[in-house]
Amino acid sequence: LCQNGGLLQDSNSPNEDSPLPAFIGCMQDVFVDWQLVVPEDWRSDSAVNVSPGCSHRDRCLDVPCQNRGKCVNQWQSYQCRCPRPYEGQDCEEEHVTARFGNEDSHSYAAFTVTDDLDEDFSISLFLRTRRHHGLLLALANSSSQYLHMWLEDGKVTVQLNNFESLKAESAIDDGEVHFVSLEVAEHRMSLYVAAEKQADVEVTAVDVQAGHAVYVGGLLESWTTSVFGGYFKGCIQDLRINDRQLQFFGLGTSARSYPLELRENVTAGCSGDNACATNPCLNGGMCYSMWDDFKCTCPPKTAGPRCEEVRWCELSPCSTDSECRMLNQGYECYSNATFLNDGTVLSYRGNGHISRNLTNLSLNLRTRKRNTAIVHAEKGSAFITLSVQGGFLFMELQSPTGEEEEEGEQGVTTVSLSSRTSVSDGEWHSVHLFMTAPWAPTSRWTLVLDEEIEDAGISRSQGGNLNFLRQGVDIFLGGMAPDAGWSLAGCLGTVELGGIALPYFSSSDVNLPRLQEEQFIQTSQQPPLLGCSGGPVCEPNPCLNGGQCQDLFNTYNCSCAAGWEGRRCSFFTDTCASSPCVHGNCSVNGITYDCTCVAGYAGDDCDEEVDMCENHLCAHGGTCLHGPDRYACLCPENYTGSLCIRPKLPVSVCGDDTRNYTCFNGGNCTDRDLYCDCPPGFIGHR
Numbered sequence: 027l028c029q030n031g032g033l034l035q036d037s038n039s040p041n042e043d044s045p046l047p048a049f050i051g052c053m054q055d056v057f058v059d060w061q062l063v064v065p066e067d068w069r070s071d072s073a074v075n076v077s078p079g080c081s082h083r084d085r086c087l088d089v090p091c092q093n094r095g096k097c098v099n100q101w102q103s104y105q106c107r108c109p110r111p112y113e114g115q116d117c118e119e120e121h122v123t124a125r126f127g128n129e130d131s132h133s134y135a136a137f138t139v140t141d142d143l144d145e146d147f148s149i150s151l152f153l154r155t156r157r158h159h160g161l162l163l164a165l166a167n168s169s170s171q172y173l174h175m176w177l178e179d180g181k182v183t184v185q186l187n188n189f190e191s192l193k194a195e196s197a198i199d200d201g202e203v204h205f206v207s208l209e210v211a212e213h214r215m216s217l218y219v220a221a222e223k224q225a226d227v228e229v230t231a232v233d234v235q236a237g238h239a240v241y242v243g244g245l246l247e248s249w250t251t252s253v254f255g256g257y258f259k260g261c262i263q264d265l266r267i268n269d270r271q272l273q274f275f276g277l278g279t280s281a282r283s284y285p286l287e288l289r290e291n292v293t294a295g296c297s298g299d300n301a302c303a304t305n306p307c308l309n310g311g312m313c314y315s316m317w318d319d320f321k322c323t324c325p326p327k328t329a330g331p332r333c334e335e336v337r338w339c340e341l342s343p344c345s346t347d348s349e350c351r352m353l354n355q356g357y358e359c360y361s362n363a364t365f366l367n368d369g370t371v372l373s374y375r376g377n378g379h380i381s382r383n384l385t386n387l388s389l390n391l392r393t394r395k396r397n398t399a400i401v402h403a404e405k406g407s408a409f410i411t412l413s414v415q416g417g418f419l420f421m422e423l424q425s426p427t428g429e430e431e432e433e434g435e436q437g438v439t440t441v442s443l444s445s446r447t448s449v450s451d452g453e454w455h456s457v458h459l460f461m462t463a464p465w466a467p468t469s470r471w472t473l474v475l476d477e478e479i480e481d482a483g484i485s486r487s488q489g490g491n492l493n494f495l496r497q498g499v500d501i502f503l504g505g506m507a508p509d510a511g512w513s514l515a516g517c518l519g520t521v522e523l524g525g526i527a528l529p530y531f532s533s534s535d536v537n538l539p540r541l542q543e544e545q546f547i548q549t550s551q552q553p554p555l556l557g558c559s560g561g562p563v564c565e566p567n568p569c570l571n572g573g574q575c576q577d578l579f580n581t582y583n584c585s586c587a588a589g590w591e592g593r594r595c596s597f598f599t600d601t602c603a604s605s606p607c608v609h610g611n612c613s614v615n616g617i618t619y620d621c622t623c624v625a626g627y628a629g630d631d632c633d634e635e636v637d638m639c640e641n642h643l644c645a646h647g648g649t650c651l652h653g654p655d656r657y658a659c660l661c662p663e664n665y666t667g668s669l670c671i672r673p674k675l676p677v678s679v680c681g682d683d684t685r686n687y688t689c690f691n692g693g694n695c696t697d698r699d700l701y702c703d704c705p706p707g708f709i710g711h712r
């Protein structure tokens with residue numbers, strides 16, 4: 027406590043209007059002029075609300091503050107520090123939320139500033155919206171508005187003096203509640219969303235003075251409001267300038283709030299619009315209302331925020347031998363078609379509603395013909411022909427420049443373009459032909475074969491587009507015209523002109539109506555042969571002399587029987603030329619051959635190894651041993667010879683050699699042990 031005569035003073039500095047608040051707490055041993063006054067004097071009349079002892083209970087232990095209010099112990103009482111937007115003794119009151127733009131009405135409110143603020147000030151509020159644009163707040167003096175706060179792309183934007191401006195980094199148009207604050211201090215203006223600083227800028231000072239107006243949600247005139255994105259739609263709560271409140275509801279005109287001057291179409295609370303009232307979900311989708319928004323639960327096979335997309339292909343509109351593809355509008359059935367060189371030509375016409383520029387042509391092609399027409403159409407002097415010439419793809423286009431309507435005065439441009447590689451190899455090839463600058467009236471044309479962009483061919487001259495094919499022209503596939511020949515043998519995928527299909531299916535071939543506005547319609551009577559198959563090249567078998575035919579799409583290959591050669595196996599050849607005898611010598615024998623096998627091999631082609639011991643001749647139980655080209659016999663005891671037939675004679679040492687093996691002293695030679703049988707009295711080898 028204060029010593030030496032110091033005055034005990036509440037830190038909330040007192041002035042004449044508010045006297046010193048009374049001391050709360052305990053004192054003991056207080057002497058004045060060496061005289062004990064406390065606790066001695068407390069009984070006197072001047073002691074009000076003083077009691078002996080020093081009992082104390084922390085009232086904060088009761089947790090009296092609601093809504094996350096912070097409790098401060100004040101000895102005999104407590105105080106709640108309330109987080110915004112709550113207030114009241116126990117933080118039990120919430121600022122009334124103001125709803126702007128309910129059901130899209132124009133709404134705004136205006137307040138008057140009643141005190142002069144210094145150069146530094148702050149504006150803060152809670153905000154909830156799903157709109158990307160709209161005026162939040164404006165400050166105005168008698169002659170002009172000098173501060174605007176509005177939403178741009180869902181981000182809070184502020185402009186001071188119609189000059190210095192700031193834009194938040196994060197968008198707040200997500201339908202959640204956001205705390206936004208603007209602070210002007212020391213010539214810097216800073217913008218915060220929650221606690222995060224979004225941006226700041228240096229500003230020249232402004233004086234917010236008594237009598238200035240604060241507009242919220244919009245201005246009086248809608249055209250000035252529209253400069254800032256129109257009227258605000260959403261909710262605002264607990265709006266403050268410094269610590270002064272701008273209350274839209276309740277007549278709490280306390281000294282802490284600025285008076286409300288005007289309030290138009292602002293309602294209390296924050297209920298959202300009934301966004302489902304207008305049935306926004308299409309195709310039978312169910313609408314669920316969310317705050318100022320809706321959600322559609324789409325029935326099967328539909329999608330999109332409003333169930334506006336029908337997944338047409340899941341409704342199986344195409345026959346099984348075709349492939350369904352989704353279009354912007356509806357679907358189309360894609361397939362391959364076979365042309366049999368029999369003069370069948372398909373023809374198409376635009377349905378009269380084609381409005382896009384036809385600047386490209388795409389198709390897949392498979393043929394072995396080296397000269398054939400693929401696509402052809404002509405109108406007056408204009409024509410396009412896509413053909414195969416000498417194996418190479420070739421396009422020739424002569425198109426009118428200028429619009430079709432100005433017929434007569436138009437010139438023509440001619441473009442020709444051919445592929446660098448042959449396409450008549452019986453394989454599939456993809457063909458893309460397009461104007462290099464599709465937006466221009468004329469440009470070079472590009473040909474891309476098999477997606478090989480690096481190898482693309484580009485025309486030398488500039489040509490116009492294919493708009494002359496939009497209507498009133500027959501477009502032929504598979505030949506020049508019904509009878510001009512040059513017809514195609516092979517297959518075509520679905521041809522696309524400017525991205526619009528020339529379908530192989532008429533409207534009676536598909537299960538659902540076609541919805542697309544722009545269509546080409548088949549005008550030839552004969553339905554195309556669907557799928558891709560070659561002609562019956564193996565029927566009857568073209569391979570002679572037992573050769574087997576292999577169908578290679580409009581061509582065949584013969585696998586000839588031995589001794590025969592040629593495309594159709596018609597030439598007889600040396601039957602031994604292919605060295606058919608693996609381990610032996612070959613000799614021609616009529617239309618076939620004979621093999622003489624080397625030892626150890628057998629079979630027609632001497633390709634079978636023989637087991638040489640199988641019929642061996644080893645006698646007397648001799649064992650047969652496999653050798654590289656013959657066998658050997660391992661003979662038993664007492665037999666010898668290559669086949670163990672000869673008995674083995676016992677070796678006689680004494681036999682013929684007896685005379686040379688001399689035993690001395692009357693010893694007799696014996697075969698038994700090579701030793702001499704010695705007469706009594708003699709020993710030794712001899």
Ligand SMILES: *[C@@H]1O[C@H](CO)[C@@H](O)[C@H](O)[C@H]1NC(C)=O
Pocket residue numbers: 130131132133290291
């Ligand atoms: C209030 O909203 C209604 C409905 O949108 C509108 O007709 C009326 O003009 C609005 N009032 C003012 C003062 O703008």
Ligand SMILES: *[C@@H]1O[C@H](CO)[C@@H](O)[C@H](O)[C@H]1NC(C)=O
Pocket residue numbers: 167168169170172187232
């Ligand atoms: C109103 O504010 C503008 C911009 O701050 C200022 O130029 C103008 O002098 C002010 N007018 C009055 C009457 O205060």
Ligand SMILES: *[C@@H]1O[C@H](CO)[C@@H](O)[C@H](O)[C@H]1NC(C)=O
Pocket residue numbers: 347348349360361362454519558
């Ligand atoms: C056309 O044939 C090609 C090659 O066999 C095949 O990949 C493609 O799927 C076929 N297209 C259609 C629509 O059936």
Ligand SMILES: *[C@@H]1O[C@H](CO)[C@@H](O)[C@H](O)[C@H]1NC(C)=O
Pocket residue numbers: 382383464465466467468
């Ligand atoms: C069609 O092409 C012309 C140029 O020939 C261009 O002026 C026009 O904008 C194009 N239209 C579309 C829809 O692209």
Ligand SMILES: *[C@@H]1O[C@H](CO)[C@@H](O)[C@H](O)[C@H]1NC(C)=O
Pocket residue numbers: 382383384385386388458460524525
């Ligand atoms: C072909 O033209 C159409 C219409 O202009 C366009 O949508 C499509 O993308 C083009 N296709 C190619 C491969 O250029």
Ligand SMILES: *[C@@H]1O[C@H](CO)[C@@H](O)[C@H](O)[C@H]1NC(C)=O
Pocket residue numbers: 583584585586
């Ligand atoms: C044609 O048949 C012969 C003999 O069977 C074979 O060697 C050749 O590779 C085949 N050619 C093709 C293109 O299949």
Ligand SMILES: *[C@@H]1O[C@H](CO)[C@@H](O)[C@H](O)[C@H]1NC(C)=O
Pocket residue numbers: 610611622623624625
């Ligand atoms: C194969 O021919 C060669 C040379 O005419 C001859 O030397 C050899 O004995 C023959 N072989 C057989 C198994 O007939």
Ligand SMILES: *[C@@H]1O[C@H](CO)[C@@H](O)[C@H](O)[C@H]1NC(C)=O
Pocket residue numbers: 685686
């Ligand atoms: C005995 O051996 C000698 C030499 O080893 C030989 O020359 C002689 O002929 C042999 N005698 C007889 C009878 O074989």
Ligand SMILES: *[C@@H]1O[C@H](CO)[C@@H](O)[C@H](O)[C@H]1NC(C)=O
Pocket residue numbers: 692693694703704705706
């Ligand atoms: C050697 O043989 C002779 C004649 O057969 C015999 O009389 C003699 O006793 C034999 N000598 C010995 C040592 O066995």
Ligand SMILES: CC(=O)N[C@H]1CO[C@H](CO)[C@@H](O)[C@@H]1O
Pocket residue numbers: 663664676
């Ligand atoms: C296996 C066999 O028959 N061995 C005979 C070889 O010849 C001698 C002498 O004649 C005999 O004693 C063996 O028994």
